[in-house]
Amino acid sequence: MSKPSDLVQGTLDMLLLKILALEPLNGFAVSERLKQISGDVLQVSDGSLYPALHKLEQEGWISAEWKTTENNRRAKFYSLTRLGRRQLEKESENWSRLSTAISRVVKLKEA
């Protein structure tokens, strides 16, 4: 299981943006969704999650709104902004380029 701290900060940002691209969620829900989608492979520790979210908000890639959840609890919901969508596209591109390159190297037949 890859530990969240092994994730480079940039990759975490991209993952969070992608999750929020699907639908607006609060912090807890985002980490649960990430776990779920990745089959428990990708887990963000609570300690890294919120600083990352706040940074994304600071950059203007996500925006926040206080809403009430189903259990009548007040929670801060994040959603992707237009700027964030552009950033996500950019980072996804970079990521595929990177991962393709890595795959190519790794798949080389050993002599």
Added chain:
Amino acid sequence: MRPEHWIYAIPLRLRSLFRRREADQELDEELRCHVELKTSANIAKGMTPQEARRAALLEMGGIEKRKEECRDARHVNWLQDLLQDVRYAFRAFVRNPAFFFFAVAVLALGIGANTAIFTVAYNVLLRPLPYRNADRLVMVWEDDSAFGFPANTPSPGNFASWKSQNSVFSDVAAMDTQRFDLSGQGDPEQLLATEITANMFPLLGVKPVLGRNISPEEDTPAGDHVVILSHAVWLANFGGDPHIVGKQIWLNNFAKYTIIGVMPRGFIFPDRETQIWTPMRFSDKDLVNFGSHYLHVVARLKPGVSLSSANADLSIIAKRLQQEHPQDNAKEGAFAIPLRDRLAGSSRLAAMILLGAVGFVLLIACANVANLLLARAAGRQKELAMRMALGAGRARIVRQLLTESILLSVIAGTAGLLLALSATPFLANLIPAGLAPLAGSGINAYVLTFLVAVSIFCGVLFGLAPALRISRLDLVNAIKQSGAGSGVGAAGMRMRDLLVVAEVALALVLFSGATLMIRSFINVRNLDPGFRPAHVLAVETELPFPKYQEVSRRNAFFQQTLERINHLPGVVASGCTTWLPLTNRGGAFGIVIEGQPPLGAGHLPIPNVRMISSNYIQAIGMRLVEGRAFDDRDAAKSPLVALINQTAAKKFWGGQDPIGTRFRHFGKDKNPSITVVGVVADVRQAGLDQPPRPEIYVPYDQWDFFAPGYIAVRTTGDPMSVANAVREQVWAVDKDQPVTHVMPLEQMLADYLAPRELQSSLLGGFAGFALLLAALGIYAVLAFSVTQRTQEIGVRVTLGAQQSDILRQILTQGLKLAGLGVVIGVAGALALSQLLATLLFGVSATDPLMLAGAVAVLLVVAMVACYIPARRAMRVDPMVALRYE
């Protein structure tokens, strides 16, 4: 970042900044909400509510720490933190007002004093002179040390020779002072003029702001009479008339001078006294006159030429002139010194010494405040440990402590600025006339920059000590420890001890320097000037040429004026003289004493000459030692007589009795003989701290050059009470005669002493302040130490130590510190003594008695400072002490 980004991001950042509390609460709520949700999820997984909650909290980690990280992510932290630090610092100060006020007071005095002295030093040492490339300008002097004039005003012959024969100067110009009476423009008044050669202003690199400079044709005896006005005179006397160029004015009722130019505002040369400039108008005969010495010569070094090469060149020329003009130029050398040095004179060294002294004071003040902060820091350990536990990084804490100390320093700096502003007018006496700032207190951008830099530097300096100490806390120990016994540690105590030793050393150096200066000043002040200045009024009234070209007119003027003054009520005696004491170092010519073997040129006696009226001796209170003074026998047509002073008698007449001997003015053999009729006690003509020169006094009406220019009036009471009456008598004889500089003779002496007096007072003040601070430093360290060691003292008392033993222990501790400081201080004082040597008078810089005295004073002060903590230690109740944790 793109614009849209900014539009979104800025409100967010501003919100973070300004609605911090709201943002903070939200953050708090967000994180707690997460914990709640996690807890519910854990319960759903099957954990018990307590377990679930615990797991959730554990995974979140410290909420405060998370909040801090989120805040960090927002990147506005630094500003927020700074504001928080500042607020925190203020709260800390308010909680501890005594410390705050004391620290601010001490620092304000230190910083303020430094700023004020720096203003002086800036003007004397650094402020650029208002001439182009002023550091390439030099003044050239004759070296006539063989005759007692190590820096003599050059003769026109020398000036012309230097100008034509040198290879190191791009130009050489000359000037002389002159007085003109301005009439026809309102009240008659006297304008001080400087005669300059036509190339002077171009040499300085300045141009008139109206009109033009003197042309070479105008600088000849046949040239037109022209004058250039200073900006101030143009405004004051001519109303700033924009069409002034070309207008004519009467000067000296002698000739109409055409105004050809006005100099720029703020231009002064050579000092503020000069109001107008006229051409020198050397004739060909003048330019080969090697016998009259009265000029000031300014030159500009060629690019790339050093001062030493210029001096070498001048020496060669001087040697050549010695051979070409053996009579006039025998043993005459020539040398150049930078213009600024000449203008600054001895005030340069004084400014540097004062700067050093006040710097010491500031260091001592900082050491004191550092000490206090260290002590305070020891008491704040728990608080700081708590903060670290709550998530503040070490760097953050250091930053906060530094913010505190810099804030303290800046507040003190502001107070210090006010201090400096009020002090600078009083320091004006330390800046010589040629370098004085034109307006205001002289506090300008440089000075303010200095102030800010010094404040911040101090803040960092004394803030660093506790800040560095604190960072190395052992967190657990600090929180566990519950009393003052907590370890600032041996290292902390060592630093405080070191600071105290440094303070004592600095204070000793300062104190010993100050006592030497004060002693010098007292020595100078107590010197017998050779006359009795009390109750004497000094009046300057120079007879203008060509009105008084005729000798008989001059004699008549003084005769009548003195006669009238003598009849005024309250006047005891009055007399006139060419120069009063302190107004001229020179005014001399060579003599040949009859009956003595002929001395070649270069070995001639050259005494100062003063032409006086017969009652002058009485008027200023000179002492007749032998023979008689002048009286009615010595009228204009009578045989020539003279008085000589004791130095002349000793130097030129050897052991012989001079009364009745004769001498001649050197130059022509047919000069009439002069008989010596009396010997007077030495008068310190050149200055109270200058050795007296040989002098001769002759009746003014027997001579036709060097006309008297001063009148001295001895009164029964306050000399100023007859001032107006005296002026009226002068005007009764000649209504257009300007009377300048009327003041008590005592004031002239006081003015001469004023810079030295000011220097001494300042040094004394600094030294006293330094002593006080050093004493406080010792007291603080010992008091703290006693508090720290209360337990130990209690134990000792229980084990049988007497009160006197405890007392001795504390005193020894304090005296050890003071002693070490004294030893270092003595070394420092001796090392710096050479610096002081030229400013001292009558006392050696390494005088062992003075040094011993300073050491004694410091040790006594240290003992007094030890006393209170020692007494407290004595009264420690062992029962209380042992229970004290």
